[in-house]
Amino acid sequence: MAEETVKLLGYWASPFALRVKWALKLKGIQYQYVEEDLPNKSPMLLQYNPVHKKVPVLVHDDKPLAESLIILEYIDEVWKQNPLLPIDPYERAKARFWAKFAEDKCGPAVMAAFSKKGEEKEKAAKEARENLKTLESGLEGKRFFGGETIGFVDIAAGWIGCWAQMTGEIIGIKLIDAETMPLLDAWFKDFLEVPFIKECMPPQDKLLEHNREFHKILTAAST
Amino acid sequence: MSSSAMVTANQLIIMAELKLFRTSSSPFVLRVVWALDLKGIQYDNIFEDLSNKSSLLLQYNPIYKKVPVLVHNGKPLLESLVILEYIDEIWKQTPILPEDPSERATARFWAKFGDDKVLPSIWNAFIKQGKDQEEAIVTAQENLGCVERQLTGKKFFNGETIGLVDLAFGWLANLLSVFEEVCGVTLIDHEKFPLLLEWIQNFADAPIIKESWPPRDKLITRYQAFHEVYTSKEAPK
Numbered sequence: 001m002a003e004e005t006v007k008l009l010g011y012w013a014s015p016f017a018l019r020v021k022w023a024l025k026l027k028g029i030q031y032q033y034v035e036e037d038l039p040n041k042s043p044m045l046l047q048y049n050p051v052h053k054k055v056p057v058l059v060h061d062d063k064p065l066a067e068s069l070i071i072l073e074y075i076d077e078v079w080k081q082n083p084l085l086p087i088d089p090y091e092r093a094k095a096r097f098w099a100k101f102a103e104d105k106c107g108p109a110v111m112a113a114f115s116k117k118g119e120e121k122e123k124a125a126k127e128a129r130e131n132l133k134t135l136e137s138g139l140e141g142k143r144f145f146g147g148e149t150i151g152f153v154d155i156a157a158g159w160i161g162c163w164a165q166m167t168g169e170i171i172g173i174k175l176i177d178a179e180t181m182p183l184l185d186a187w188f189k190d191f192l193e194v195p196f197i198k199e200c201m202p203p204q205d206k207l208l209e210h211n212r213e214f215h216k217i218l219t220a221a222s223t
Numbered sequence: 224m225s226s227s228a229m230v231t232a233n234q235l236i237i238m239a240e241l242k243l244f245r246t247s248s249s250p251f252v253l254r255v256v257w258a259l260d261l262k263g264i265q266y267d268n269i270f271e272d273l274s275n276k277s278s279l280l281l282q283y284n285p286i287y288k289k290v291p292v293l294v295h296n297g298k299p300l301l302e303s304l305v306i307l308e309y310i311d312e313i314w315k316q317t318p319i320l321p322e323d324p325s326e327r328a329t330a331r332f333w334a335k336f337g338d339d340k341v342l343p344s345i346w347n348a349f350i351k352q353g354k355d356q357e358e359a360i361v362t363a364q365e366n367l368g369c370v371e372r373q374l375t376g377k378k379f380f381n382g383e384t385i386g387l388v389d390l391a392f393g394w395l396a397n398l399l400s401v402f403e404e405v406c407g408v409t410l411i412d413h414e415k416f417p418l419l420l421e422w423i424q425n426f427a428d429a430p431i432i433k434e435s436w437p438p439r440d441k442l443i444t445r446y447q448a449f450h451e452v453y454t455s456k457e458a459p460k
Contacts, residue, residue: 051336051369063325070331077324089312090298096305101286134286 006031007059009045011038012202013210015159016068017056021200022155023072027079069099069156076152084152095152098138098145102157105131110160110175114167114211115218125173132164132176136184143190154191161188162201166208170215241266244280244292246273248437248445250342250394251303252291257390258307260431262314266293304334307387319386333373333380334391341366342394348410349402349446350453356408363410367419374418378425389426396423401442405450 008024008031010017024031036045036055048057048064058065058074065071076084085092109128116124135157139145145153164175165188178185191197201207243259243266245252259266271280271290283292283299293300293309300306311319320327344366348359370392373380380388403409411419426432 060325065325065328065332067332067335070328070335073331074324074328077327089309090295090300092312093300093305093309096308097301100302100305 005061007034008032009034009036009042009048009057009059010055011036013207014055015163016054018159018200018202019068019155020056020058020071020075022158022197023075023084025196025200026082026084026150026155027075028081029075029079069103072152072155084146084155086146086151094138095145098135098153099156101131101138102135102153102160106135106157106160110164110167113171113173113175114215117219121171122173125171125175128164128175129180132160132184133181135160136181136187139183139187141183144187150191150194150197158188158191158197161191163211164188166211169208170212240294240296242269242294243267244269244271244277244283244294245290246271248397248442249290250398251289253393253397253435253437254303254390255291255293255306255310256435257385257393257432258310258319260435261319261385262310262317264310264314304338304387304391307390311387317384319381319390321381321386330381330387333370333388336366336369337388337391337395341370341392345395345399345402345410348408349406349450352454356406360408360410364415367411367416371416371419374422379422385426385429385432389422393426393432395419396426397437397439398442398446399423401439401446404443405446 006024006029008017008020010021010033012035021033034042034044036042038055041053045055045057046053048059049055049066052066054066056066056068056071058071060074060078065074072084085095106128109124109131112124113121113128138153142148144150145157161176161184168174168176176185176188192201241259241264243252243255245256245268247270269277269279271277273290276288280290280292281288283294284301287301289301291303291306293306295309295313300309307319320330341363344359344363348356348363351359373388379385380392399410413420427436
């Protein structure tokens with residue numbers, strides 16, 4: 001497939017754009033990457049995603065697609081190699097359920113712990129830990145959510161391991177630990193060691209610094 | 224065996240055991256009811272009293288403890304939009320998602336927009352008062368404007384037939400006017416939302432859909448009660 005027919009608009013520190021990079025990498029899809037300057041969104045981004053004005057946007061044969069989990073499903077349907085979703089409909093439904101759970105319950109909870117102060121921060125961190133513990137049950141004792149290999153839920157939820165660890169460092173409260181969630185802890189470590197996953201990650205020190213700055217801004221705003 | 228007899232025999236095998244844990248009019252439940260009915264699938268209804276949830280429901284959905292739950296051969300399916308995708312994958316007649324991947328992505332996008340943006344913004348407009356309500360109405364109408372534009376040149380969001388996005392927005396067709404009546408505000412009018420109003424009529428009149436239409440008087444009573452609870456909690460600005 002010619003490189004110019006697939007374009008990804010992203011941001012280097014966005015975990016949602018990262019999901020799409022991971023999927024494209026896994027399937028060996030060539031694409032053109034466009035780095036957006038988020039405080040200064042390009043007319044192209046605003047044209048491609050007028051509803052949300054966000055990254056990532058995947059443009060395939062001039063058709064723009066938005067919302068990272070929806071983009072993952074699209075990629076899986078168009079490029080059949082290294083499938084993300086299982087074949088069995090019930091297993092697919094379980095995968096969609098856990099991806100949605102990670103999206104609705106884990107991501108925002110980690111974000112809340114990251115952006116709040118004092119008692120609100122403690123409360124948010126507690127909720128994040130509880131939701132992460134629930135996410136652990138979705139592993140069903142497997143190495144990855146996809147079984148022996150990376151699948152849809154791993155790519156959907158994988159960023160949370162990395163961001164939760166960084167958040168824990170920044171706010172001083174551990175969100176994932178080996179004692180209370182040994183399987184999830186092992187999962188995120190294994191996930192980040194997978195070569196194609198590692199290759200797409202933004203530089204860790206740069207990301208940590210970026211998030212520290214972001215944290216300062218957010219906690220200065222909330223009183 | 225004739226091909227239609229074979230399809231029926233296969234359907235009987237697949238249907239084997241299909242139970243839907245539900246309430247009579249929950250927006251999320253009705254999506255599943257409509258999808259099953261449109262495909263002519265037989266199932267058992269298990270009505271839940273949400274103030275007194277059955278142990279079976281809690282066993283099948285321990286994380287969210289909510290309806291709908293579709294149990295197929297003993298295996299629970301949760302989250303209405305996930306359930307709709309499952310139904311479409313198992314029962315191929317009367318498809319609710321298009322075949323083309325980019326059209327499928329577009330359908331999923333608008334279904335998500337409905338749940339993430341439209342529903343919460345309309346609920347907000349419903350439960351708030353005073354200036355808060357005015358602001359909530361503006362947001363709700365902006366969101367509805369995006370939805371209106373999706374109907375340009377189409378009878379249903381899915382085209383000529385009902386699809387995922389129509390089912391996902393079905394609650395708009397039966398609840399929007401209920402909200403408007405209960406809290407005395409107009410969210411959509413013929414001038415700004417002609418297509419949406421036409422869609423509401425087409426959807427409500429569609430065969431199969433109208434057979435599971437929640438009675439309006441029951442909805443009014445129900446949402447009147449909700450409205451009283453929420454507006455007594457919130458002090459108007």
